[in-house]
Amino acid sequence: MPELPEVETVCRRLRPAVSGKTIQSVDVLDPKIIRGLDPEEWAHHLIGETITDVERRGKFILFKLTNGYLVSHLRMEGKFFPHETTTEPVKHTHVVITFTDQSTLHYNDVRKFGTMELRTNETIHTTPPLSLLAYEPFDERMTTEALHRRLERMKTRAIKTALLDQSIFVGLGNIYVDETLFRAGVHPTRPAASLSREEVDRVRTEAVAVLNEAIERGGSTIRSYANPDGATGTFQERLYVYGQTGEPCRRCGHEIEKMKLGGRGTHYCPHCQQC
DNA sequence: AGCACTGTTTACAT
DNA sequence: TATGTAAACAGTGC
Numbered sequence: 433m434p435e436l437p438e439v440e441t442v443c444r445r446l447r448p449a450v451s452g453k454t455i456q457s458v459d460v461l462d463p464k465i466i467r468g469l470d471p472e473e474w475a476h477h478l479i480g481e482t483i484t485d486v487e488r489r490g491k492f493i494l495f496k497l498t499n500g501y502l503v504s505h506l507r508m509e510g511k512f513f514p515h516e517t518t519t520e521p522v523k524h525t526h527v528v529i530t531f532t533d534q535s536t537l538h539y540n541d542v543r544k545f546g547t548m549e550l551r552t553n554e555t556i557h558t559t560p561p562l563s564l565l566a567y568e569p570f571d572e573r574m575t576t577e578a579l580h581r582r583l584e585r586m587k588t589r590a591i592k593t594a595l596l597d598q599s600i601f602v603g604l605g606n607i608y609v610d611e612t613l614f615r616a617g618v619h620p621t622r623p624a625a626s627l628s629r630e631e632v633d634r635v636r637t638e639a640v641a642v643l644n645e646a647i648e649r650g651g652s653t654i655r656s657y658a659n660p661d662g663a664t665g666t667f668q669e670r671l672y673v674y675g676q677t678g679e680p681c682r683r684c685g686h687e688i689e690k691m692k693l694g695g696r697g698t699h700y701c702p703h704c705q706q707c
Numbered sequence: 708a709g710c711a712c713t714g715t716t717t718a719c720a721t
Numbered sequence: 722t723a724t725g726t727a728a729a730c731a732g733t734g735c
Contacts, residue, residue, distance in 0.1 A: 435714060464729090491715080507715045509731085524731085543730045545715065561716090587723065598716085605714055654714065655733085674714090695726070697712075 434506040436569070436603030437646035439491050441665065442512060446537075447486040449514035450495070453531040454482045462526035465539065467549040477550055478502065478529070490565045490602040500552045503562070504539075510546030513538045566602045569640050574601075580632040583624040591627060592620035593694040595635070603643055607652055607674045610699045612639040614673045619705040620698050621691075645670070673699035 434442070458475035460466060466474050478497075485496040493512075495502035504510070515536045521528055527539040527548065539546070556562055567574040582600055583591070595601050595609050604612060613620050615638040618631055627635070646652060651665035654675065668675075672682055677690040677699060686703035 438714070505715080507729095508713070509715095541730095542732070543713090545729065547716095589724070593724085596715090607714055652714075694724095 434491055434510070435605030435608050435646075435651075436488075436491055436643050437608070437649075437667065438651035438665065439493060439506065440488050440647050441651045442506070443486050443488045443493055446493070446512055446514065450483045450531075450537055451485055452482065453533065453535065455479055455529055456532045457530045459521075459528040459530075460526070461521060461528070462544060464544050465526045465541065465546060465548055467547050469550065474548075474550065489562050490568070490598055491605070492562065494556070500550060501556050502548060503551050503556070504548045505546055505561070506541070507543070507545030507547070509543045510539065510541040513540060564599050566598065566600055569601065569603050569636075569643055574636070576629065576633040576636050579636050580627070580629050583627060583632060586624040589624045590620060590693060591618060591622045591624045591635070592696075592698060594624040595639070596694070596696070601636075601639065604639060606696050607654070607671070608639070608642050608646065610674045611642050611672060614699075614701060614705060615642065617704055617706075619707045620693055620700055621707065673701060675699070 455478050458478050460471035460475060463471045469477070481497040481499060483495050483497060487494040487496060491505060493504045493506070495504070515538065518530065518534055519536055519538065521538060522540065524542045525538050525540045526544065529537040551559065579601065583594055586594055592609055592613060595604050595612070610620070612635060616631065616634040618627065618635060646667040649665055649667040652668040652671070653664035654668055673688050676688040679688050680686070681688055681701040681704060684701065684703045686701055688699060689702055691698050
């Protein structure tokens with residue numbers, strides 16, 4: 433599922449569902465999801481904690497606790513499902529958190545790539561993984577100049593590969609990076625260091641715009657089923673290039689093409705995005 | 708049947 | 722150091 437807009441949508445839906453609830457018990461059905469501590473110790477730390485808020489940093493979900501944070505990354509297929517009453521786990525449910533009011537939060541993840549780990553208030557932003565992230569795209573410190581300086585130093589990286597690096601720019605994944613580069617009129621294979629200041633400005637501006645528009649529409653639903661409340665995003669209807677291979681470009685009519693770049697399927701319009 | 712593909716990240720090799 | 726590739730896993734589609 434998740435790039436920044438999907439994670440933001442999940443956080444917004446989870447916040448009212450779990451904020452203020454106290455954890456009574458934790459069942460780890462698959463220990464692979466839990467990082468840093470063995471699952472028993474991890475569960476022991478969580479029991480008795482109250483979730484005071486749900487925040488987002490990059491593509492990470494931060495469950496703010498009375499003491500510290502539960503940090504989760506959904507990777508490719510992770511999903512949180514809140515339930516108002518005790519509910520039997522379904523296939524691919526790997527963690528069940530039960531609150532004192534008997535409502536529950538289920539973590540479901542077909543591919544088991546997702547992670548959960550604990551952090552203290554003191555270390556959450558100063559230790560990996562959050563310490564490795566660039567500023568948020570909406571942070572005023574994420575300026576065109578700062579991004580340009582960073583990209584200029586890249587020896588050979590393609591601009592798409594650079595933008596997917598969360599230490600350079602936060603929140604873009606394979607859908608929104610392709611959409612950003614299309615809107616900015618920049619070919620995905622262009623060396624990052626070759627972009628002019630104006631091009632970097634277009635890329636940064638369009639990235640912020642795409643992310644904001646996608647958040648407004650609850651993200652994109654391509655092939656996964658649902659968000660925490662069962663709803664689906666609608667931004668997939670507004671995609672210009674991702675998944676549009678062979679379709680006419682909505683700007684110029686030229687056929688959208690797909691290539692492989694850095695191991696990822698890469699969609700672009702060869703007319704609107706010159707090399 | 709078998710292989711390539713999938714909204715992510717990172718460990719490892721070069 | 723920087724960058725590219727494979728791997729983690731399960732499912733789908735050709």
